Amino acid sequence: MRFSRDERGVSPVIGVMLMLVATVILAAVVSSYAGSLPSDESKAPQLSISAEAKENSYVLVKHEGGDPVNLNSIEVRTFIPEGTYADMSYKIPSSALQEVGNGNGVIETGESIKINWNDAFATSAWGLMAPNPGEKVTVEIYEKGGDKPIAKTTTVVRP
The missing domain is CATH 1.20.5 (Single alpha-helices involved in coiled-coils or other helix-helix interfaces)
Structure with a gap:
């Protein structure tokens, strides 16, 4: 073998x-x-809002639930989807955002942001470009510098 x-x-x-x-x-x-x-990116806050708009008076944005948001870290924009000023969008100056709540600069569930009517919409040579009673206005909240809204709601303007 x-x-x-x-x-x-x-x-x-x-x-x-x-x-x-x-x-x-x-x-x-x-x-x-x-x-x-770990990543350096922080997650955008999640929140639910509602709005109330009273012609020639105010726009009130109420925090209905979700994460608290610092007033200095957000941008509020209005958008008119219909009517005389359809497709008009406006970024509201930070100085025009008034906290209705505990006054600590953080909007939590149950608190609101109040915006005077004249500060909530753009002004042109022809005057304030605001929706009329019965027309809709959309309110959007963005993180500062962000391009997508973190919260959005639409309401009808009351007389």
Whole structure:
């Protein structure tokens, strides 16, 4: 009986399999590490709002629920979807936002933001471009510098 000691075919196969297993384990370790890295991005607050608009008086935005928001970290915009000034959008100056609540600069559930009527809409050479009674106005809240609203509601202007 003659035995052959030529095992060259087995060694390369085992070597390739070991390299493959090592690669898979290394990929799993790197993936789990990268997935758990903290990010610098903070999540936008989530909130629900309602609004009330009284012609020539005010626009009141009420925080109905969700995260508290700092008045200095948000932008409030009005949008007129119909009527004489349809498609008119206006970013309300921060100085025009009045807190109706505990006065700490943070709007929490149950508190409101009051905006005087003349501050809530754009002004042109022809005067204030505001909706008429019975027309709709949409109020949107954005994070400062953001391009997507974090809260939005539409209401009908009351006389």
